[in-house]
Every structure is written in C-alpha cells, then in structure tokens.
Amino acid sequence: MFFDRDYFEGRTSYFYRFGGYRDVGSYFDRLAGWFQPHAGDGAVLDLGCAYGFLLSRFDDGRPICGCDVSEWAMREARSRFPRGEFMVIDGSGALPYEDERFTAVLCTDVLEHIAPERHGRVLAEVSRVLVAGGQFCITTPNLGRIRRWLYAKADRVERHTGMRHVNEWKEKLRRHDFEIIDRWTYLNGFLPGRLRSTWLPECALVARKAAGA
Numbered sequence: 001m002f003f004d005r006d007y008f009e010g011r012t013s014y015f016y017r018f019g020g021y022r023d024v025g026s027y028f029d030r031l032a033g034w035f036q037p038h039a040g041d042g043a044v045l046d047l048g049c050a051y052g053f054l055l056s057r058f059d060d061g062r063p064i065c066g067c068d069v070s071e072w073a074m075r076e077a078r079s080r081f082p083r084g085e086f087m088v089i090d091g092s093g094a095l096p097y098e099d100e101r102f103t104a105v106l107c108t109d110v111l112e113h114i115a116p117e118r119h120g121r122v123l124a125e126v127s128r129v130l131v132a133g134g135q136f137c138i139t140t141p142n143l144g145r146i147r148r149w150l151y152a153k154a155d156r157v158e159r160h161t162g163m164r165h166v167n168e169w170k171e172k173l174r175r176h177d178f179e180i181i182d183r184w185t186y187l188n189g190f191l192p193g194r195l196r197s198t199w200l201p202e203c204a205l206v207a208r209k210a211a212g213a
Contacts, residue, residue: 112162141155
C-alpha cells in the first residue's frame with residue numbers, strides 16, 4: 001500500500017516531505033470556504049478524506065462520512081474526529097453507501113491518484129450516492145503546460161496517473177449526467193487567487209447531479 005504511514009509522514013511523499021501530512025489551517029479553511037456554500041444541509045461524504053481535516057470543517061451537527069483506501073489514514077481520522085463515520089474502501093471505485101444518501105460529496109486531491117480507466121466507475125458511484133441536485137466538489141491537478149513544467153517530478157513521485165485538463169473533466173462530468181455549476185483554476189490552495197482561465201496548475205469544479213440521473 002503506497003498510502004501508508006510512511007507516505008503521510010513524508011518519507012515517500014513529495015508534498016508532505018517537510019513536516020508530514022497535517023492540518024494546515026489556511027489550506028483546509030480555503031477549501032471549505034469554496035465548497036461549504038454548495039454542501040446543502042444534509043449528510044456530506046469526503047471521498048479520499050485522509051485524516052478528515054477538510055471533513056471536520058463541515059461538522060455542524062449533520063452526518064459526516066469519510067472513506068479512503070488507506071487503513072492508516074482511517075485509523076488516524078477515527079482517533080482525531082470520533083463523531084465522523086470513517087470507512088476503508090478498496091481501489092475498485094465502489095462506494096459502500098446506500099443510494100441518495102448525501103447532499104454533497106467532496107473529493108480533493110484524489111482523482112489524480114485514480115487510473116483514467118476507472119474514472120467512469122467513480123463518477124457513477126458518486127452520482128449514485130448523491131441525492132438529485134446534490135453537489136460534487138472537486139480539486140485536482142490541471143494537466144496543462146504549466147502543470148507539466150512546474151510539477152513533473154512531484155507528479156511522478158506522487159503517482160499522479162489520473163490527471164486531466166479541466167476541460168476534459170468538464171466533459172467527463174457532463175457525460176455522467178452532472179451539470180457544471182462552477183469551475184476555476186488556481187496556483188495552490190494556500191494562495192487566495194483563483195481564475196476562470198484554464199491554464200493554472202490546479203483546478204476546482206462544482207458539479208450538480210442532474211434530476212433523474
């Protein structure tokens with residue numbers, strides 16, 4: 001398992017090599033600020049939640065659920081946020097939740113770790129567990145020239161095999177009956193700027209599950 005204790009403590013990760021994976025308030029607060037207006041007031045799922053730092057920002061009394069392929073991360077999440085429901089999932093893309101359980105699904109810095117041929121299965125499962133009109137909130141690398149120039153080494157170390165350009169994500173989501181509500185690109189989650197352009201190295205999308213999907 002690549003996403004084990006060594007990964008989260010920075011020994012095998014490019015991005016966590018200084019200080020390990022931790023609750024950096026400016027980063028997770030900014031992501032929460034982007035996506036809280038789209039989360040409704042029902043149950044929220046964080047797909048690939050790691051230690052649950054982002055999910056904890058949605059802990060206002062609603063049901064909060066997180067899942068991840070990493071058993072180590074799920075043990076950490078349960079110890080840090082005992083009110084959350086945390087589950088280990090396999091790599092097939094299947095989600096162990098009933099139909100139409102969630103008003104929002106978060107998925108931040110996860111899709112790039114999933115092989116492109118499995119993206120369709122993941123999107124179908126996200127649609128299944130969302131209520132009609134529920135929102136899918138995503139951040140992921142934006143595979144363009146700047147991404148390739150700035151992050152080539154990092155993406156190799158992190159095994160980012162599932163990267164796409166933001167426009168490809170828009171089309172992929174539409175083909176799976178999602179309506180694009182908003183999208184933007186940005187430099188990284190620590191900086192406040194975000195642009196409607198398509199060229200910055202990170203992207204975020206908010207997509208609504210279509211009625212009847």
